[in-house]
Amino acid sequence: MNKISLKFGLWFLGAMLILEMSLFFFLHTSIVDSRIEEELAALQARGNSHRDVLEDSYKEETFHHIAVMEAKADTEVIITDQNQNIIITSSKFDNEEQKIITKEIGKVPRDGEIMENRWKSEKYISTITPFKINQNQKGYVYMFRSTDQIQSLISRLNHHFITGAIMILTLIIITILFLSKALTKPLIRMKLATEKLSKGDFSVNLPDMGDDELGELSRSIKILAEDLKHLKEERNEFLASISHELRTPLTYIKGYADVSRRKDIDETIRDQYLSIIFEETKKLSDMMKDLFDLAKLDKNTFVIDRMEVELCSFLNSICEKMLPAFTEKGMELAVECKKNVNVLIDPMRFEQVIFNLLDNAIKYSEPHAKTSISVKRDKGMVLLIIKDEGRGIPKGDLPYIFDRFYRVDKSRSRDTGGSGLGLSIVKELLEAHEGTIEIKSEQGKGTAFFISLKELP
Ligand SMILES: Nc1ncnc2c1ncn2[C@@H]1O[C@H](COP(=O)(O)OP(=O)(O)OP(=O)(O)O)[C@@H](O)[C@H]1O
Ligand SMILES: [Mg+2]
Incomplete structure (x- = not known):
C-alpha cells in the first residue's frame, strides 16, 4: 500500500472508529437503562398486585398463597409488618435482603418506591409497597429480583454489540481499502507521469478523469507535457539553425585564412582576403550579440x-x-x-x-x-x-x-x-x-x- 492511501485510510478509519464507538456507547447505555427501568417497574407492579390481594383478604392463607406463588417465579417476596419485622418470605432470605429490609424508610407512597437499583454492584434490585388494612398502616411488601439474571442479560447484550462492532469494522476496512485505491490510483498515475516528464519522456498517457479537480490536474499535466515537447522541438530546431548560421561565416573565414597563409600570394589580394575575414568576424560577433539579446528577451531578464x-x-x-x-x-x-x-x-x-x-x-x-x-x-x-x-x-x-x-x-x-x-x-x-x-x-x-x-x- 502506498503512503497516500495509507494516510487516507488511517484518517478515515480513525474517524469511523470514533463515530462507531460513540454511537455504540450511546445505544448500549440507553438499552441497559431502559431494560433496568422495565425490570424495576415490573417488580414494583408485582409488589402492588400482592398488596391488592393482601388488602382484599388479610389472612394467613393469603400470605402463604403469595409466598408459594413467588417461590415458583424468578422474583422473591418478603412481607413485613409496619416495624419491618418479617411475617413471611418466599425463600430463604440472606444478608443482602436483610440489609435492604432493615433500611430506614420514611413515608412510602401508596404505589411503592425503589429500594435498590444498583444492578452492577448489588446482589438484588428491590422495591417496596406499603399495605393498609382499614386505613391503618399494616406492613410492607418487599420485592426482590436477583441481579445475576440482569447481569447475564447485559453480558449477552455486550456480546451482540462486540460481534456487531467487529462486523462493521471489517466492512469499514474493506470499504476504505477500495475507496483509497480508487481515490489514490489517479494521483499515483499522475505522479508517475510527472516523473516521466522530468526524465525527458514527454509521451504522457493519462486517461480522461472526468470534470473534478483530479480531471483538471490530469488535463494540466497533459498540456504541460505537450508544451514541453513543443519547447524541446523548438530548441532543437533553434540549435540546428544556429549551428548552420555559424558554419557559413566560419567556412569563409577558414577558407580565406588558409589562402592568406600562402607565401606566394599577392599583397593586395591578401589584404582583400583579410578584410573579408574581418567582415565575416564582425558579422559573427554581431550575430552573437543578437542571439544573446534574444535569449535575454525570452527569459524576460531583458x-x-x-x-x-x-x-x-x-x-x-x-x-x-x-x-x-x-x-x-x-x-x-x-x-x-x-x-x-x-x-x-x-x-x-x-x-x-x-x-x-x-x-x-x-x-x-x-x-x-x-x-x-x-x-x-x-x-x-x-x-x-x-x-x-x-x-x-x-x-x-x-x-x-x-x-x-x-x-x-x-x-x-x-x-x-x-x-x-x-x-x-x-x-x-x-x-x-x-x-x-x-x-x-x-x-x-x-x-x-x-x-x-x-x-x-
Ligand atoms: N525592407 C525589406 N525589403 C525586402 N526584404 C526585406 C526587407 N526587410 C526584410 N526583408 C527580408 O526579410 C528577411 C529577414 O529580415 P531580417 O532583418 O530579420 O534579417 P536579415 O536582414 O537577413 O539579417 P539581420 O537583420 O539579422 O542582419 C531578410 O533576409 C529579407 O529577405
Ligand atoms: Mg535585417
Whole structure:
C-alpha cells in the first residue's frame, strides 16, 4: 500500500472508529437503562398486585398463597409488618435482603418506591409497597429480583454489540481499502507521469478523469507535457539553425585564412582576403550579440527602461546618424513628423528597432530608391510607418518574416548575408514595449512596416 492511501485510510478509519464507538456507547447505555427501568417497574407492579390481594383478604392463607406463588417465579417476596419485622418470605432470605429490609424508610407512597437499583454492584434490585388494612398502616411488601439474571442479560447484550462492532469494522476496512485505491490510483498515475516528464519522456498517457479537480490536474499535466515537447522541438530546431548560421561565416573565414597563409600570394589580394575575414568576424560577433539579446528577451531578464520621449526629434536624430549609409548607396531618407508626439519607450532599444528596419531598407533596395518615415496619430495611438521602394517580399514569405533566422534569400550569399535575426528582435522588442508591428509588401515595389504604440497624453 502506498503512503497516500495509507494516510487516507488511517484518517478515515480513525474517524469511523470514533463515530462507531460513540454511537455504540450511546445505544448500549440507553438499552441497559431502559431494560433496568422495565425490570424495576415490573417488580414494583408485582409488589402492588400482592398488596391488592393482601388488602382484599388479610389472612394467613393469603400470605402463604403469595409466598408459594413467588417461590415458583424468578422474583422473591418478603412481607413485613409496619416495624419491618418479617411475617413471611418466599425463600430463604440472606444478608443482602436483610440489609435492604432493615433500611430506614420514611413515608412510602401508596404505589411503592425503589429500594435498590444498583444492578452492577448489588446482589438484588428491590422495591417496596406499603399495605393498609382499614386505613391503618399494616406492613410492607418487599420485592426482590436477583441481579445475576440482569447481569447475564447485559453480558449477552455486550456480546451482540462486540460481534456487531467487529462486523462493521471489517466492512469499514474493506470499504476504505477500495475507496483509497480508487481515490489514490489517479494521483499515483499522475505522479508517475510527472516523473516521466522530468526524465525527458514527454509521451504522457493519462486517461480522461472526468470534470473534478483530479480531471483538471490530469488535463494540466497533459498540456504541460505537450508544451514541453513543443519547447524541446523548438530548441532543437533553434540549435540546428544556429549551428548552420555559424558554419557559413566560419567556412569563409577558414577558407580565406588558409589562402592568406600562402607565401606566394599577392599583397593586395591578401589584404582583400583579410578584410573579408574581418567582415565575416564582425558579422559573427554581431550575430552573437543578437542571439544573446534574444535569449535575454525570452527569459524576460531583458529590462526595458522606459521613459517619456518626444518621438519626432528622437526619429530625426536617428535618421541623421543613418543618413551617411543611405547617401553612400545613393539612396534618400525622409522623415515626416512635425507634431509633438510623446511616447513611453526605452530610447536605446527603440533605436535598435528603427536601426534594424532602416538597415533592411538599405540592404534590400537598389540605389536611388527612396525610404521614408512618417508618424500618424489615431485615437490615442501613434502609428509609425517605415516605407521603402526596395525589392519587396514575396507573399509566401510574409507569414514567416518575423521568425528567427528566416530570410527570403535562402542562398545566404556573402553580399546580402544577414543572419535573419533582425526582424525577430524588432518584434520582441516591440512586444516588450506593448506595441505591435505589421508588414505590407509587394514584390518589386517596396515594403512598409507599421508600428503602433500608445501615445502619452
Ligand atoms: N525592407 C525589406 N525589403 C525586402 N526584404 C526585406 C526587407 N526587410 C526584410 N526583408 C527580408 O526579410 C528577411 C529577414 O529580415 P531580417 O532583418 O530579420 O534579417 P536579415 O536582414 O537577413 O539579417 P539581420 O537583420 O539579422 O542582419 C531578410 O533576409 C529579407 O529577405
Ligand atoms: Mg535585417
